[in-house]
Amino acid sequence: MSTTLVIVESPSKAKKIQGYLGSGYTVRASLGHIRDLPSTKAEIPEKYASEAWARLGVNVSDSFKPIYIVPAGKKKVVAELRALVKTADRVLLATDPDREGEAIAWHLVAALGLKSGFERMTFHEITKEAIQAAAQHTRPIDYALVGAQESRRIIDRLLGYGVSPLLWNSISSGLSAGRVQSAALVALAHREQARMAHVSAPYWRVTAQIGDKKPFTATVLGVSGQRLATPKDFDPATGQLKTDALVLTAEQAGQLVTFLKARPVTVLSTECVPYSTKPPTPFTTSTLQQEASKALKFNPKQSMDVAQKLYEGGHITYMRTDSPSLSDEATSAARAVAVAAFGLGAVPSVPRTYAAKAKNAQEAHEAIRPSGKVFKAPETTGLTGDERALYDLIYRRTVASQMLDLTGMKTTLILKAGAVQLGVIGRTVTEPGFTQLYQDVQEGDSEESQVLPDVPQGATLPVKDAKAEEKKTPAPGRFTEASLVRALEKVGVGRPSTYASILSTLDHRGYTRVVKRQLTVTWLGLLVSAYLAQACADLVDVQFTAHMEAELDQIAEGALKREAYLTRFWSEGFARTIAQAPQRAPSVPVPRVPGAVVTVRGGEVILALEGRTAPLPVDLVPDDLTSEVAADLLAGKVPLKRPATKRSTTPRTKGDKAGVTRSSRKKTAP
């Protein structure tokens, strides 16, 4: 009897597909990539060890030929697959339908020594029909797409292994740089610098309670035709007013309050316009991480760990995806849940469809959603704790994505009291739509959702109360782990499978710390960022990845040759940049301490001011380095006792060894 070996990436998927294909097929998983460039010196095959380029794993002097090895952890699975190939008549390479999956298929061919009798099988949905059809409609491997993946791999290797040593020589041993992590680090550094450079400006906000029966709050917009200043009117770098808006003094604000309390207001104009809000899209990895962060206070790593459990338990579809699209079966299932819960009118007559917005989205998988043709209600799953909470979020989000828009009326009232103009925006809901099931978690905005009375133009309303609050323009907020993921996704940096690990790399290198769920960059992070900005400006350009992706697309289409691209990128580009890079310690100014800089000496981060130096505690947040703290440090005193910042729980990665070098660096002189 003839057998066909089908190789997919994920074991859970293998199990399911085995059930759909039945006897005659053996379905196994590769567990992701099975070959890679040598990662450490010990992995370099002996025959290349003496080559000048061996450390890179890529022959940069001969058409960028890579050295591929089977890493120790993958030897077992390769051996098992080899054994199965011997007894199979045919091999279907059913790895994911994206660039990486195509490459894995080709690596399988090479590692398993396949000469013929292999085909590429692809599918976007795991249903019996889709799988059986896919097994019938195979195709050859797309070698151009494999070339694009290989180019991506080589670029990341050359950049990472090319630039990291500059950091060892200039700052400290064991540090790292790369296309993705350095883009993330620079984004964090820019935000931290903006925070430190921010000069907040005081301004007054004056509000009045208006109306008898259903009082509402209106805000003073202007006086005698001159607009009152709001945060947007100030230059964040100087705190100076940059427009002709009016900034009240405390006295004027008080006078305004007295003035308002003494007379009624007239309705100058009313505007009532309908508005609507669409439901959120079904979850991708990135949006799941963001919402789980807001609603459940999970960090991205926790979200992925819990989602993995749900996936393995058959409760949800695959959790590493960049596509918000739902299969037909999922769309029907979601609509059925909505109709059962809220009636026939709960869903639009035409089902909603979703497509990825990101340019480099590969859409190899569906959105993250409850599995199956019929969604199990959360209370019938038997799940508890975090798994139940995350499943519930996924369930509601998926069903909500198929429900009606929220619709209502948005009312804008403009009022006046003498020369004082006030304004208020209110909203009423006519059709709650999807919000019956799912509401985005967001803070504040309560005034925006006030219900306003129906008042005609020219009407007079009493003022119940008025008050003035002194406000300060806020500094830009720090990223959370999840909001950094969103920012990276927006510029196409990183992939669903790597978002959580990018954060752990930054943490393990000592570039960031998570403090009260906020992602703060350390002084070491600022130093590395400053060094890269001057030595390797192209690497930290936010557009770098987008440009790379455009070239990779051309390679995949056959319009650009792999070698031509790599030569331009490396031999005529980065190789020169790296050779010319200055190898000396960077230093960054301390905005809160004039004349002071933070720099590195002997691999240790130090503060220097007027010839005196002191080592900086690793957990000191840059924002907290004030003149007082600096004086204490330089006097040899331990500054204010801060609660030990708990290191975020991060996955153990191959690169975990950096923690050792950091703790040795942390040691202070006796």
Add this chain to the structure above:
DNA sequence: CAGTGAGCGAGCTTCCGCTTGACTT
């Protein structure tokens, strides 16, 4: 004479992306 410790030098670190379990804490 054997054991200890300071000091020195050599060797290694490092990327991104695809998957799980096998490890510790």
